[in-house]
Amino acid sequence: AQSVTQLDSHVSVSEGTPVLLRCNYSSSYSPSLFWYVQHPNKGLQLLLKYTSAATLVKGINGFEAEFKKSETSFHLTKPSAHMSDAAEYFCVVSDLTGTASKLTFGTGTRLQVTL
Amino acid sequence: ETGVTQTPRHLVMGMTNKKSLKCEQHLGHNAMYWYKQSAKKPLELMFVYNFKEQTENNSVPSRFSPECPNSSHLFLHLHTLQPEDSALYLCASSEQVSREQYFGPGTRLTVT
Numbered sequence: 001a002q003s004v005t006q007l008d009s010h011v012s013v014s015e016g017t018p019v020l021l022r023c024n025y026s027s028s029y030s031p032s033l034f035w036y037v038q039h040p041n042k043g044l045q046l047l048l049k050y051t052s053a054a055t056l057v058k059g060i061n062g063f064e065a066e067f068k069k070s071e072t073s074f075h076l077t078k079p080s081a082h083m084s085d086a087a088e089y090f091c092v093v094s095d096l097t098g099t100a101s102k103l104t105f106g107t108g109t110r111l112q113v114t115l
Numbered sequence: 116e117t118g119v120t121q122t123p124r125h126l127v128m129g130m131t132n133k134k135s136l137k138c139e140q141h142l143g144h145n146a147m148y149w150y151k152q153s154a155k156k157p158l159e160l161m162f163v164y165n166f167k168e169q170t171e172n173n174s175v176p177s178r179f180s181p182e183c184p185n186s187s188h189l190f191l192h193l194h195t196l197q198p199e200d201s202a203l204y205l206c207a208s209s210e211q212v213s214r215e216q217y218f219g220p221g222t223r224l225t226v227t
Contacts, residue, residue, distance in 0.1 A: 034215060043119070043205055043218035090158070094213075102171075103216065105158040 002027040004093045006106035014114050019063075019078040021109045023091030026072065032094040033074045034103075035065055039087045047089075050074065061085070086113045118142040119219035121206050127225045128196065136191040136222045138206030146212045147189040149181060152203040152221070164189060165212050196226045 007022040025031060032051045036044040048059025055067040061084075065076045074091060091106040119140045128134050140147065149161040163171035164183040178200075180192040189206055203223050207216040 032213075032215075036218075041220075041223075043121075043220040044207075046215055046217065049215050103160065107157050 002029075002031065002093050002095045002102070002104050004091050004104055004106040006089075006091050006109050008109050009107065010110045010112065012112040012114060013081045015083055016080050019076070019081045019085065019111065021076040021089050021091075021111065023074045023076065023106060024072050025074060025091070025093045027093055027095055029095050033065075033067060034092040034094065035059065035063070035074075035076050036090045036092060037087050038090065038108075044090065047076070081111075081113045083113050083115075086111055119206060119208055119217050121204075121219035121222050123222060124220065125223045125225075127227060128193070129227055130196060130198070132196075133192070133194040135193065136204055136206075136224075138189040138191075138219055140187055140189075140206075140208035140217070140219075142208060142210075142217060144208040144210050144217075145186055146209045147183060147186070148207040148209075148216060149189065149191055150205040150207065152205055154202075158205070161191075163212065170212070193224075196224075198226050200224065201226045 003026045005024045034049045035047040037047050038044045047063050048057045050057045050067045058064045063078045065074050067074055088108045088110050090108050093104050122137045145166050147164045151159045160173050161175045162181045167183050178195050182190040203221045205221045206219040209216045
């Protein structure tokens with residue numbers, strides 16, 4: 001079984017300050033991990049992915065995430081928030097079981113960016 | 116643009132209506148998915164198609180009927196829906212079932 005926990009349902013930061021969105025996972029297998037972003041009235045966009053290569057993963061729009069197996073974490077960070085980063089962020093874990101890959105989504109973290 | 120398109124973007128239907136949602140992917144992928152996104156609930160996987168064959172049905176009520184005529188197109192046929200079926204329905208595709216998924220913009224469905 002696999003699961004993912006996003007520790008904060010809502011995060012508010014000031015523009016220009018760092019962003020930290022926390023994610024912990026549980027997986028019976030060696031997982032793949034993803035972060036997706038969803039802007040209002042839009043579909044989900046892939047930000048970055050970890051698939052057992054480098055543990056520090058760089059994504060689009062200046063985001064990055066570090067896979068820490070000992071902590072079962074995959075936190076998303078960005079050095080300096082921009083107003084356009086305001087959106088819902090989803091941490092996702094993937095197990096390959098049989099012929100189907102099952103994505104398990106977290107409940108999401110809403111990021112608010114203030115002036 | 117993600118390469119996955121969905122129509123219509125918004126749909127309002129009565130409980131006795133029949134309607135269909137359409138998804139098309141322009142990415143050459145082999146797997147396609149339907150998800151339901153309701154307010155304050157995790158994203159729910161509904162159906163998985165791999166090379167046009169349904170490989171997963173997550174205990175979805177029969178009032179939702181998927182169809183995958185080819186690897187590029189996916190439909191969700193709707194009939195006698197309930198108000199609690201109101202949600203954002205997202206389509207996604209991936210190169211293989213083990214790879215990252217790319218999502219369409221969704222269809223906002225309201226059942227009255």
